[in-house]
Amino acid sequence: MLVLTRKQDEAIQLGEDIEIKVLAIEGDQIKLGIDAPKSVDIYRREIYLDIKEQNNEAANVSSDLLELLKENKE
Amino acid sequence: MHLHTKYLGEVEIDASKIIQFPVGLPGFIDETEFALVDFPDNPIFQVLQSVKSVNTAFIVTNPYHFYHDYSFELDDSIVESLEVKSEKDVMVVTIVTLKNPFNTSTLNLKAPVIINPSSKQGKQYILNMDNIPAKAPISPGNHLKAGGE
Numbered sequence: 001m002l003v004l005t006r007k008q009d010e011a012i013q014l015g016e017d018i019e020i021k022v023l024a025i026e027g028d029q030i031k032l033g034i035d036a037p038k039s040v041d042i043y044r045r046e047i048y049l050d051i052k053e054q055n056n057e058a059a060n061v062s063s064d065l066l067e068l069l070k071e072n073k074e
Numbered sequence: 075m076h077l078h079t080k081y082l083g084e085v086e087i088d089a090s091k092i093i094q095f096p097v098g099l100p101g102f103i104d105e106t107e108f109a110l111v112d113f114p115d116n117p118i119f120q121v122l123q124s125v126k127s128v129n130t131a132f133i134v135t136n137p138y139h140f141y142h143d144y145s146f147e148l149d150d151s152i153v154e155s156l157e158v159k160s161e162k163d164v165m166v167v168t169i170v171t172l173k174n175p176f177n178t179s180t181l182n183l184k185a186p187v188i189i190n191p192s193s194k195q196g197k198q199y200i201l202n203m204d205n206i207p208a209k210a211p212i213s214p215g216n217h218l219k220a221g222g223e
Contacts, residue, residue, distance in 0.1 A: 038151035041097070043200055051185045051200055052101035054208045058132050058171040058182065059102070066081055068176040069133070070115040 077109055079123045080131035085111055092125060093189055093196040096155075100185070100198060105130050108196065110167075110189070119170065122187065137168040137183060140212060144183060146201050157193040165189045169198075170212065180209040 004012060011021035017037055024031040034042055075089045087109050098105050107125040118139055124130035137144050148158065158164055167189065169182045184206045189196040 038154055041151075041200075044202075047184075047200060047202075048100060050208055051182070051198070054171065054182050054185070055099055055101040055132070055169065055198075058169045059130055061133065061172045063081055065172050065174055066133075068172060068174060068179075069113060069119055072176045073116050073118075 077111070077123060077125065078128040079111060079121060080129055081121055081133075082111060082114070087111065091194075093194050095196045095198075097197065099187075100200070102130055110134070120167065122167070122169075132187075133170040133172055134167040134187065135170050135181070137166060137181060137186065140181060141183065141210065146186070146203065146206070148188065148199070152188060152197060152199055156188060156190040156195045156197060158190055159192075163190045163192050165191055171209070177211075177213045179212040181212055182208050183210045184208040 006012065006022050008022050008025055011019050013019055017035075018040065019035040021033045021035075022030060023033045036042060075087060077085050077087045079085055091109060093108050093110065095106050095108055097103065102124070105124040105126060108122050109125060111121045111123050113119045113121055113133070119133055119135050122132040122134045148164070152158075156163070165188070167187050169185070169187065171180045171182070173179045184203075185198050185200045185208060187196060188199045
């Protein structure tokens with residue numbers, strides 16, 4: 001992993017068009033501003049991992065559980 | 075065309091109904107084409123089946139059937155990537171994590187799948203809202219009806 005030290009208002013450039021800037025440092029929290037093309041999805045990592053895990057779980061339903069859908073018609 | 079599905083065997087679908095997911099779904103980034111297949115035994119649910127991998131399929135449902143006041147806003151980037159021009163271009167489905175017993179199943183309201191039926195583009199949209207759960211009970215208030223639990 002590349003490790004860079006930055007101060008407030010300094011930034012990191014990723015490739016041509018992504019900029020990550022340290023906007024504020026407040027105690028143990030750092031506020032980052034991210035400038036990236038709209039096609040780049042930006043998430044809080046823990047939320048992304050949570051959704052990934054949830055998708056994996058949802059995709060791992062065994063076929064016999066499908067019987068439940070037949071039984072639970074509204 | 076014939077589509078091999080995980081849950082429904084081989085089904086016949088209209089090739090024009092295939093939806094493109096250019097970035098896949100989190101955890102499934104290589105799955106870029108899906109078809110929505112009706113679940114014959116229960117009209118409330120559908121299967122979002124990957125065209126490429128027969129084993130990649132999600133059970134999905136209309137979240138508004140279960141949560142009447144579910145709402146969120148689409149940001150510019152998804153409006154642009156799905157080529158959304160009007161409300162008619164937005165179809166929302168929610169991935170179901172099916173569990174036994176059925177009423178312990180959950181709906182992923184935090185990351186709805188947004189599909190534009192006109193442009194045939196789709197994307198799983200992760201909401202930046204802390205109050206919307208990724209594991210919402212499929213039967214809100216079911217425990218109230220059940221009484222003893």
